[in-house]
Amino acid sequence: MSGTLDTLENLTYDELHEGDTATFTRTLSEHELVLFAAVSGDCNPVHLDPEFAASSMFGERIAHGMWSGSLISAALATVMPGPGTVYLDQSLSFKRPVKLNDTLTVNLTVLRKDTKNRVVIRCIVTNQNNRKVVTGEAKVIAPTEKVCLHKPALPKVTIEGHNG
Template sequence: MSDTLDTLVNITYDELNEGDTATFTRTLTEDELVLFAAASGDFNPVHLDSEFAAGSMFGERIAHGMWSGSLISAALAMVMPGPGTVYLDQTLSFKRPVKLGDTVTVHLTVLSKAPKNRVIIQCNVLNQNNQKVVTGEAKVIAPTEKSRPYRPDLPKITIAS
């Protein structure tokens, strides 16, 4: 396992600077939507039932708001600051729905550094049309030591029809 694609790299507190940015992108698929419902226990029909969702204010099925929120968590854990980050606090404001097939990008920006390795990070999630779907701020404890752990192999989980 020496391939750099299999290795994660963090950014330590000392390496972070105000204004630093990072991104993380994901596309909402049917499998992701259903797996998120199963993992979270949220079976609201606006997410899972096309007929019900057609009569909603959205007119179609949409992602759970926290699916987008979970992408912020992933961006913090995987990209900046990365492995070893401890999530302390998060504000979220949901601006518009994410629909099946939408590709969203989490944009992280370091706003400030504080004592005890605390970092405040602006979090904006934008869809493929550059429209904000979620905004907020995270407070994390950034790692103090450089780490390069291997990316774990996860099982391929698909939804049976």
């Protein structure tokens, strides 16, 4: 069964091959930036306070580094290998800041398959200008059973004073 926007389909360990690639794209909105601060508890003013951020080395507000990292997690969990993946390890190197309204693309590449269904995946996150913002490697346990599921509906979340 081929995946659609409403479904999540995994790739099993046996279906994965060295060199396989997948992508996942997301744009950072004001709403997501504030929600990420709320759920993570990271209220560093460089993310939330325009005046403070203007005097920082970045000159403007930037995203939390782990927002980019969370996109890697989402790509592994929903695209490749997909549902049933167990996330074991992740290295991250932050190359440049992510700004409001940047569109990031997570590029995954299978580097190698190890024993016990373990897979090592290169993770490169680029912005809309094809500039690297994060690089690293993930180690996962790939699923062994094929699944195709309806994508769960997420609740509509709003922030006081904001509609999203």
